[in-house]
Amino acid sequence: MTESSGSKVDWRALWGSGDLARFCFINLGILLYATNETMVATVMPAMVGELHGVQLVGWSLTIYELGAITAGAATGRLVSYISLRNNMAIAALIYAAGAMIGALSFSMPQFLAGRLIEGLGGGALVSLAFVSVERLFARNIWPQLFGVISAIWGVAAFSGPLIGAIMVDLLSWRWAVGIFTLGGIAIALASLTVLNTAAASRPQASSGAAPPFPYGALGCLAISVLLIATAGVDIALLRSSLLLCLGLAGLVLFIRVDALKPRSRLFPSNLFSWRSPIGNGMTMIAAFSVATCSFGIYGPLLLTTLHDIPLLTTGYIIAAESISWSILSILVANAPPERERSIVVIGALMIACGIAGFAYTIPNGSIPLILVCALLQGGGFGVAWPFLTRIIVASAAPDEQTIASAAVPTMQRIGYAVGAAIAGIIANASGFSEGLSREAAATVAGWLFLAFLPLGLVGCLAALKIFSAANRPSLAAGA
Known part of the structure; x- marks a missing residue:
């Protein structure tokens, strides 16, 4: 583990020690998972034309997320039995197997079975990346490393659809899906060499009896x-x-x-307690993850139906949200620790303002204002998440820091699943159950974002309480 002075990352020292190569490598798992997640929607028209089963299209993402959430929750505990290196290799091989099943499918149910397996492997790879930062790198540079991890998702927002479009155009959807098999195998093989440190090559509970698996x-x-x-x-x-x-x-x-069963927990103690930094941090993650789903799911549909805005334009706006997240994650990651509180609170306020702004701008169709709201929402996540992640992991009990690091992306994905379901129910209840029309879209556009404003306020309150006087002793002890 390479130490860095202050809160600055000595990238040259990281490179010389081999830690930078290890950090880049663990990010490949996130890139693989996230790129595949955004790619499937691009290849779906070609896939449905061959496999049929259009009624099952909605399950292609859902089943992927189900596997990812389940495996992500288990990952923090699995490193108690199997080394980080072997966990990475096994997860990558499971991911590769799922991709191969999907590429060779001859029916939509068979493809969905592959997606479930792929989600299991991919979700484990994502959580293992967070676990790797906690176990392999000095605590004072976690914000910078978590900031880079956040930026990876922005890269995937572009690379996924681009890879899908190119592969379908030049070859076929099977190649677009199947190429991830090679990626999974490559990560599995490389992990045996790259993750060769003592911390990565032994189980966490090697010094004592491993807890029972939950x-x-x-x-x-x-x-x-x-x-x-x-x-x-x-x-x-x-x-x-x-x-x-x-x-x-x-x-x-x-x-x-x-x-x-405290010895075999999947999530850290005080999960949603408002008296602890972990509880407030996880509450903030859950609230904002649920509250920000609506724009990505229904934004393009509402804008094209209400205001005849081209799909390409809406795609650029959604991409701008991811770009804002990535860029601001990198820009703020080197901020000194004394600014941590203001940075997290500012990020939370930006997200809440984005949610509130969409409630006004989507019904009115102002592209510049919609773009501002997208930048606020994505940028707010980028500003707050690197430091919020460090706070959650650092303030966890020593024997729970690994599961706390794995819990962060898992809680985010659970929030997205809950948010997507709630958004769908609200949209149908406010008009879409009667069919897609301009009148129905006008009603939906208002309620769909206003309904999530309370959760935005909950997220802001949780951000303020993380640094309340009652929480400072436990946060300092964790740090």
């Missing part, structure tokens, strides 16, 4: 996410609302079950 809690989480995802795939007001309520109740049960 099969019950993990099963409860998987079923809950499946219910929530099902609620958001084929939206019918009564059925979707019931499934969502059951799924949310299942998440509450999961939290209770997970807390019963």
Whole structure:
């Protein structure tokens, strides 16, 4: 582990020690997962034309996320039994197997089976990247490293659709899906060489008895996410609302079950406690993840239906949100620790302003103002997330820091799943259940963003409470 003075990263020292190569390598797993996530929508028209099963299209992302959330939650605990290096190799091979099944599919159900396996491997790779930062690098440079990780998602926002379009145009959708098999195999092989440090090549619990694996809690989480995802795939007001309520109740049960066995927890203690930095941080992640789904899902549809704005323009606006996230993550990552509070709070306020702004700008169709809101929302995440992640991991108990690092991306994906389901229910309840029309879109456009404003306020309040006087001692102890 290379130490760096102050809060600055000595990139030359990292390169000389080999840590920079290891950091770049673990980011490949995130790039692989996120690029595939954004690529599938591009190749879907060609795929459906050959495999049929258009009624199952909505499940292509949902089943991928289900696997990712389940594996991501388990990853923080799996490193107690299997070394980080072997975890990375196994996850990459599972991912490659899923991609191969998808590429060789001759029916949509078979493709979805591959997507589930691919999601399991990809979700593990994402969580392992966060775990790797916590285990392999000095704590004082975590914000910079988490900032780079955030930027990777922006790169994927462009590379996914671009790769899909090029591969379909030059070869076929099968090549677009199958090329990720090679990526998974390459990561699996390289991990055996690149992750050759003592911290990466031994299980976390090698010095003592490993805790029992939490099969019950993990099963409860998987079923809950499946219910929530099902609620958001084929939206019918009564059925979707019931499934969502059951799924949310299942998440509450999961939290209770997970807390019963402290030695085998999947998520850290005080998960949503407003008296701890971890609880406030995870509340902020959950609230903002749920509250910001609407624009990405329904923004293009509403803008084209209400204001005849070209799809290409809406695509650029959504891409601008990802670019803003990536750029600001890098720009603020070197900020001194004494500015941490103001940076996280400013980021939270930016996100909330973006949510509120969409409630006004989407119905009115002002492209410049919509772009400003997208930049605020994406930039707010970019500003806050590197420091928020460090706070959550650093303030966790020493024996829970690994699962805390894995819990951050997992909680974000759970929030997206819940947000997508809620957004679908709101859209149908406010007009889309009667069909797509300008009148229905006008009603939906207002309610769809206003309904999430309370969660935006919850996220801002959680950001303020992270640094409250009651929390400072525990945060300082974690640091």
